[in-house]
Amino acid sequence: MSPAAGSASASAKRPPSRTGHNRVAHGDAAPHGDGIAPLHTLHIVTGKGGTGKTTIAGALATALATEGRRVLLCEVEGRSGISELFETSPLVGAEERRLCRTPAGGEVFGLSIDAEDALLEYLDTFYHLGLAGKALDKFGVVDFATSIAPGLRDVLLTGKVYEAVRRAQANRPNAYHAVVLDAPPTGRIAQFLNVHEAVAGLAKVGPIRGQADSIMRVLRSATTVVHIVTLLEDMPVTETEEAIADLRPTRIKVGTVIANKVTSTPLDTPQLQLAAAGEHPFDVPSLSARQNQSLAEEFATEAARILQERARHATLATFGVPLAEIDFDPAGIDETALFGIADQLAKQRSEEVE
Template sequence: MSRLHVVTGKGGTGKTTVAAALALALAHGGRRTLLVEVEGRQGVAQLFETEPLPYEERKIAVSHGNGEVYALAIDAERALLDYLQMFYKLGSAGRALKRLGAIDFATTIAPGLRDVLLTGKACEAVRRRDKQQRPVYDAVVMDAPPTGRIARFLGVNEEVAGLAKVGPVHNQAQAVMRLLKSPETAVHLVTLLEEMPVQETVDGIAELRATGLPATSVVVNMVRPQLPGEEQLLSAQERTDEIARAFARAGLGGARRGGRAERLVAPLLEQGREHAERVELERGLRAELSAQGLPVRELGLLSEGVELAGLYGLARELRGQWLTSGTDGARP
């Protein structure tokens, strides 16, 4: 059973929405989850219609079955102060460093340090125990950076461990990588049934596998509902005269060529042709995703936009699909 769920996806695919729905699904039945945001966009707060998230874990929702969802927006600067206090006991000296601007300096000259702090904070939440040595959170869901840089984001601690051969920095980086490469971590890639997001998803899966990081599942978001008769659309293009006669029998004009019925049929068939092409494209993209050898889940398009009721609906969809698709190490 995975306890750290990393959700990534190309911009515009709705990865933050999927991460939020997954946190709700994982909290089902009285469990407690933590939803972590690392990009500073406050997208989680907007989804749950709450105040901007501070650098502290705050309860933001109750799931079905009285589960609890907490959220945290990780700030790199505050995380660095925590890090310095944890390993070097700097205390007030750390606060002095902040006033001097040393924190900004450190994260600027070492861009990878920011990712180390973000991943480290999320992994600390996974490992944290209460006084009875039980996990504080049953699951931690990370709304992670986009697919194009997810392998680098998750793998940065391995580079740090290689640079710092000994000491607390080395030990911390190694501990984070052990968690990220273990069955406790699942990486879910969110995509749309469009060519660019699917290609980026395929590339992301390959990069994760090349670095030994888990690629656990694909979530196809905003899937439009299937229309009745889609399979007959292509064959309908060959039956213009037959359809025109049917229109005429319905009293929509004569069946003669060029008549009103045929003029009505032509634009309808053109729309049908375009829709049929879209159906064929989506069929090919689904096959490409299935070829990656990962479970593929689909979430329907929210026609009214994303609001709280829709978010809970997506959580039910996710939970239902996980429970009926077998165990893959990431089941709520």
């Protein structure tokens, strides 16, 4: 029947527990340190292009890497976004390299997942196809299969993430307390995660189907969550709403909507309205009348924009998903700025990172 029954009971067996020992369950699987796992062990980060999805994924990984924890940050689009963010050389092949030690004493590792490598690894692990795997590659089968077979690419990419998540439960070496995935943008996220659907038309039975079923179980479990990064602008907010709607039928849980690059201000709405309307005469001593005037004009535009941000924040609040806000950083993003964003995330969503 429907695979729903299976996954529901699977998650019922492992309820998320804030206080219970379940969270320590795979503590001894982590070779270094004795950190306990967070509430969610798989965090999938999506968002419209240009919203700062990769930055937020990096900051979230950093926030999750509290004392003694090992966190893996993965990317699937081969853009070297992670290594650029951490200002290090590109991640190649199957290498899982340490990107940083966090101030809290945890570690963040990076992995750039490639579909072709994942297929060869998959064939080798499950079928011991060392030689035949290489032959497949030589004949262009790997390229063909990962390019053309419906959904296979996504199954392979999510499959590698699944493998990294599973290491902890299976007591395998090189396990992580949490995995953060810098996922495809909002427009493609539901299709990307719905591996079940993707292979449905292709493989009714067989090993690929089995693999897709296992991945789907983990994606739908209580320990997996999707975060959507947005700006407080019209189109990113619309895409956030669409992504939430697209994800609903997949039964993968949406965790937090993260509004990025928000302008923080102590001013209240009436004050902003006054400034936006140009009805507040500026009187900064030691600025000329003309400078006061042009400063008022500059801030009128800014105040109007902040008011729009507030209206969009109110729209986001109606989506029924917890919100977090990240302040705009005029200095730009580098590794140290990441720790600042991580702190903001940890403060606002402490239940996620504790």
